[in-house]
Amino acid sequence: MRLARTALLGAVALGLGIAVSGVVPAMAENGPGVTDTEIKIGHIGPYSGPASAYGTIGKTIGAYFDKVNAEGGINGRKINFISYDDGYSPPKTVEQARKLVESDEVLLIFQSLGTATNTAIQKYMNAKKVPQLFVATGATKWGMPEKYHWTMGWQPNYQSEGRIYAAYILQNYPDAKIGVLYQNDDYGKDLLGGLKEGLGDKTGMIVAEAPYETSDPTIDSQIVNLKASGADLVIDIATPKFAAQAIRKIGETGWNPVQIVNNVSQSVGGVLKPAGFENAKGVLSTGYLKDPTDPNWKDDQSFKDWSAFMDEYYPDGDRSSSFTVYGYSVAQTLEQVLRQAGDDLSRENVMAQAANLKDFVMPMALPGIVVNTSPTDYFPIQQMQMMRFNGERWEMFGPVIEGSGGN
Structure with a gap:
């Protein structure tokens, strides 16, 4: 399954014209899936099967990147969000990961969901040196940078x-x-x-x-x-x-x-x-995230912003579901990483920036909960109530x- 939610600009053809002055400055060597106008992001989620309720997360992420693109993208590049269904089945996850990495040539795989499913692709992703970033599972194995440099969790373990x-x-x-x-x-x-x-x-x-x-x-x-x-x-x-x-x-x-x-x-x-x-x-x-059904947040600016996002970009989404707040928040975390990476969108720099989040505040996080990572700490969120x-x-x-x- 591919969710064709994100409207993308066509590739811009750059001619090989003659430089009119000086030496062209050296450009960072970006990873696969990155052009002057686009960043390909892969995702795998259970849109079918026993965990299909989580499909809302992938749909929310797609909607959020629609918002990012409508506002000009990230450093001038639009997000091409490619999302496939694995039915919460590890063999299918392997198939979809290979497709994303080897056929679609994405820069990274983001928010793939499930412990058994992510375990099935962890060694492959690390052997290929492709970021398996902010996986949607709280297993402790996602916080082992010394062994799995390319895999990082997100939610509390x-x-x-x-x-x-x-x-x-x-x-x-x-x-x-x-x-x-x-x-x-x-x-x-x-x-x-x-x-x-x-x-x-x-x-x-x-x-x-x-x-x-x-x-x-x-x-x-x-x-x-x-x-x-x-x-x-x-x-x-x-x-x-x-x-x-x-x-x-x-x-x-x-x-x-x-x-x-x-x-x-x-x-x-x-x-x-x-x-x-x-x-x-x-x-x-x-x-660790604000409950969208809690009237105490009705005058909170972050809630108003989330509500406006839902109105415009995901009007069919379930406003009573914490999964929409979750998808919104994790997408904002990846947005922060990509903005920090600037024009160096190599896979190595993306991981370096993911491991360099300092007191990042997600608007829909509960007060007092912040995101912090380091090269030796791959657990971004470690607080709950x-x-x-x-x-x-x-x-x-x-x-x-x-x-x-x-x-």
């Missing part, structure tokens, strides 16, 4: 998120019996590992673990088993489809445990609405918590 939940539980529910629903892959195991690490010698509080496969049609049996275990606090380490199923099933069974849903599935429109607001009331999670769903919207509470970059 899962291990730190797990530690945050553990700290919250130990302080507020020290006698809880914890049941964990988790996706049976590196993503699920990474967050579960952080939870156990945070619990320390209290890991015995976990009375049941219920893994599921992305190919499972439902997770009803897992929820039944967690209820039977006697758990009174449930943590959903699940992507949107399964998180929504879990919240709904728990409500339907009349079970009333404390529920924590991981950050990647806290979308009001994409998860809580299909789960049923009555079932989701009281659910806990973490956030706890929040609770009140039946209509998320309510933030407690301090902004500084996480760590993972192991």
